[in-house]
Amino acid sequence: MGEAERNSGPVVVKNRDIPKLTRMLYAVQDVSAAEQKRMWQQDRLWNMTQRITGMPGGGGTVKGLEEDLAAIEEIEGKYETERKGYIEELLEAEEILNGIPYPKMRTFVTMKYMLGMNRKDIMERLNMKKWAYADCCARIEQAEDMKHVNWDEKYVVKD
Numbered sequence: 001m002g003e004a005e006r007n008s009g010p011v012v013v014k015n016r017d018i019p020k021l022t023r024m025l026y027a028v029q030d031v032s033a034a035e036q037k038r039m040w041q042q043d044r045l046w047n048m049t050q051r052i053t054g055m056p057g058g059g060g061t062v063k064g065l066e067e068d069l070a071a072i073e074e075i076e077g078k079y080e081t082e083r084k085g086y087i088e089e090l091l092e093a094e095e096i097l098n099g100i101p102y103p104k105m106r107t108f109v110t111m112k113y114m115l116g117m118n119r120k121d122i123m124e125r126l127n128m129k130k131w132a133y134a135d136c137c138a139r140i141e142q143a144e145d146m147k148h149v150n151w152d153e154k155y156v157v158k159d
Contacts (some may be wrong), residue, residue, distance in 0.1 A: 013141040015149075017096045021113040024093050031086045034079045041072045052128045096146050109138055 093114070100106040109124060111117045123133050136151075143149040 011141070015141055015143050015145055017146045018113055018141065019052050020089070021093055021109065022116070023089060025116060027086045027089050029037050031082055034074060034075075034082050038075055038079050041075050045069070067140055075124065099147050100149075105136075105140075105149065109146065112137070 003088050097106055097110065100109060105128065108122065111125070119133060122128070123130070128136070139151065140146070140149050
């Protein structure tokens with residue numbers, strides 16, 4: 001187990017792309033939660049409409065409709081703002097990943113920094129030894145950004 005994984009504090013890295021990639025998982029979770037809240041509010045509005053229009057089981061009277069519609073519109077606005085931010089972060093992460101020339105490095109970066117997988121699973125799936133994992137982490141974390149990582153690919157075709 002590496003020194004960074006033993007400590008619970010933040011890992012200091014030079015690579016400015018790593019924090020951008022690690023935010024992706026949380027952005028996806030935030031947007032998913034907003035979508036669930038939005039769907040709940042839309043279902044709630046449908047149920048209120050049944051009450052107002054005198055549908056079976058409804059009372060046929062207005063019960064705070066204006067407040068509920070305002071709440072739904074507010075949630076829609078927040079959802080749209082979060083979605084736009086998520087799209088910008090996603091495009092930035094996609095650009096970073098597409099800039100990585102080696103497939104194994106791209107997979108390693110995705111597993112470690114975007115999906116937050118643990119060391120053992122990454123080593124098992126990529127068939128790596130402890131020293132190779134530690135070397136990959138050091139190379140990636142100490143580079144200026146993903147484009148400047150000194151990566152040793154096993155097989156390279158030269159033109």
